[in-house]
Amino acid sequence: MNVLEVSNLRKTFGDEVVLNDLNLVVPEHTATVLIGASGSGKSTLLRCINLLEQIDDGEIRIDGIEISDPHINEDTVRRKLGMVFQSFNLFPHMTVLENITLAPIRVHRVSKEEAIESAKTLLSRFDLLDKADQYPDRLSGGQQQRVAIIRSIANKPRLLLLDEVTSALDPVLVNEVLSIVRDLKADGMTMVLATHEMGFATQVADEVCFLKDGHILERGTAKEVLESPQLPETKDFLKRVHEAGRL
Amino acid sequence: MENRSPARSNSGRAFSWVPSAREKNRQVARAKIARKRIAIATASSFLVIGALLVGLVTSPGWEVVKKTFFDWNYGLEILDLVVKGLVTNVTLTIVASIVIGIIALGLALARTSKSAAMTPFRILSTVYVDVFRGVPLLLVILLVGFGVPALRLSGVTNSVIVLGTVAVIITYSAYVAEVIRSGILSIHPSQRAAARSLGLSQAQTMRHVVLPQAFKRVVPPLLNDLVALLKDTGLVSILGVTDAVRAAQIQGSRTFNYTPYVIAAILFLLITIPLTRYTDRVLQRSINKQNAQGSA
Ligand SMILES: Nc1ncnc2c1ncn2[C@@H]1O[C@H](COP(=O)(O)OP(=O)(O)O)[C@@H](O)[C@H]1O
Ligand SMILES: [Mg+2]
Numbered sequence: 001m002n003v004l005e006v007s008n009l010r011k012t013f014g015d016e017v018v019l020n021d022l023n024l025v026v027p028e029h030t031a032t033v034l035i036g037a038s039g040s041g042k043s044t045l046l047r048c049i050n051l052l053e054q055i056d057d058g059e060i061r062i063d064g065i066e067i068s069d070p071h072i073n074e075d076t077v078r079r080k081l082g083m084v085f086q087s088f089n090l091f092p093h094m095t096v097l098e099n100i101t102l103a104p105i106r107v108h109r110v111s112k113e114e115a116i117e118s119a120k121t122l123l124s125r126f127d128l129l130d131k132a133d134q135y136p137d138r139l140s141g142g143q144q145q146r147v148a149i150i151r152s153i154a155n156k157p158r159l160l161l162l163d164e165v166t167s168a169l170d171p172v173l174v175n176e177v178l179s180i181v182r183d184l185k186a187d188g189m190t191m192v193l194a195t196h197e198m199g200f201a202t203q204v205a206d207e208v209c210f211l212k213d214g215h216i217l218e219r220g221t222a223k224e225v226l227e228s229p230q231l232p233e234t235k236d237f238l239k240r241v242h243e244a245g246r247l
Numbered sequence: 248m249e250n251r252s253p254a255r256s257n258s259g260r261a262f263s264w265v266p267s268a269r270e271k272n273r274q275v276a277r278a279k280i281a282r283k284r285i286a287i288a289t290a291s292s293f294l295v296i297g298a299l300l301v302g303l304v305t306s307p308g309w310e311v312v313k314k315t316f317f318d319w320n321y322g323l324e325i326l327d328l329v330v331k332g333l334v335t336n337v338t339l340t341i342v343a344s345i346v347i348g349i350i351a352l353g354l355a356l357a358r359t360s361k362s363a364a365m366t367p368f369r370i371l372s373t374v375y376v377d378v379f380r381g382v383p384l385l386l387v388i389l390l391v392g393f394g395v396p397a398l399r400l401s402g403v404t405n406s407v408i409v410l411g412t413v414a415v416i417i418t419y420s421a422y423v424a425e426v427i428r429s430g431i432l433s434i435h436p437s438q439r440a441a442a443r444s445l446g447l448s449q450a451q452t453m454r455h456v457v458l459p460q461a462f463k464r465v466v467p468p469l470l471n472d473l474v475a476l477l478k479d480t481g482l483v484s485i486l487g488v489t490d491a492v493r494a495a496q497i498q499g500s501r502t503f504n505y506t507p508y509v510i511a512a513i514l515f516l517l518i519t520i521p522l523t524r525y526t527d528r529v530l531q532r533s534i535n536k537q538n539a540q541g542s543a
Binding site for chain 1: 437438440441442443444445446447448451455456459460463539
């Protein structure tokens, strides 16, 4: 069963065509990794899926239901999706626990006790229980991003969208965040993630998609795309990532 | 990053540390510089302020000025009348600020809302704010205070104090609405995006994510407006409300002595100065916090 189906997606900002005739299918329990140069449209694609951007053509389906239909209730769609941003975007006026329980209580109408209970279960699973009553500004970047991930999975989303969740972090903090994502993958969470961490992509990706010029230029398993890319553009991109990594 | 304060990361155990000879010399030098600075500040303050005072007191008109403006015995006599008037100003300020808060919040929400159904309210609140921010408060007080009774509407009060308060509320709601709106607009769009992607509706996002953060940011300007509001309640005296200003005026014109005005001014200052000091402290604290966040 496919959780996400994107077909012929087009998205422009003014004169700039960011996504053009893009197709993507994400089956249940799989992880799709988006790679591509900065500005290639990875964030835009994730934001379109989450209805944070209005698309210009094509179709997006979640569990077979067309969410690009103008009549659809956006809030209902977003309830089924989780999104984690590069810049964490925790709510600074709420404690870690309040951040996590806000949507379950207000959106999913879970009782307060139950929401706190399951939030604490998640926090302790990822070694953050002692931070439950702290405000985000008292946490390291890595801890903040882990809380942001927990916040989005507390809603039990059908599909998790992760946008370069480690790009704003100190290199030493990257791994604690990636390890959560690996755990979620092992749990069978369906996800689409944009990342520059190629080693990590190899570990979690069922499919790797290389974005360029508005569509997916090359796709395949991590082994195929990352180890033996077919197209010169992909080779060139990977070479540059590799060089940047060695700097 | 884990533990911000290096002192605490040492789990309470203090380093035994004896300052080096070099550091001791530095401490002595620093203390000397500090003493010198204090001496200079004290001397120059005495000199300047003293000279001003001496100039004032020895000036030829001083005796007359003292009798007309600073007749403390007379001031004490009429003090309770002016204080009673000030109670009116304070009460008016408290009542008005509550109503203003509610109306201003409504105006700000209407203006920032994006929903189609809210369009007429968005237009109306924009017009309202534009109009009442641009008209002098005194004019609004005169219009409402004298204009409404002239209509002879049945069931509408002719009480000057009520009409005066309404006029103040009308104008200040426009000011405060703009302050709140600027607070709402200052919240980064990524906060909304995060809230919306968790499934929160527009209204829930506003209520739980945007407004609480916006309010924190606008507390200092709102406190400024509160000080201004207290002072501007003095304007309703023009309608004949016996507030502190009017009480002072009645006494002053009875005896041709201006001490009651000075007394009224001092009484206002007794409230406004602590309030402004407090506002500065709140502002400083929020700036410090933002700086700390910026460096994190
Ligand atoms: N809100 C926006 N308005 C205008 N242009 C945008 C906007 N968001 C993204 N873009 C443009 O779309 C292109 C793709 O951006 P983005 O999706 O952020 O790429 P990536 O995430 O792969 O780095 C960029 O050229 C960017 O300038
Ligand atoms: Mg991006």
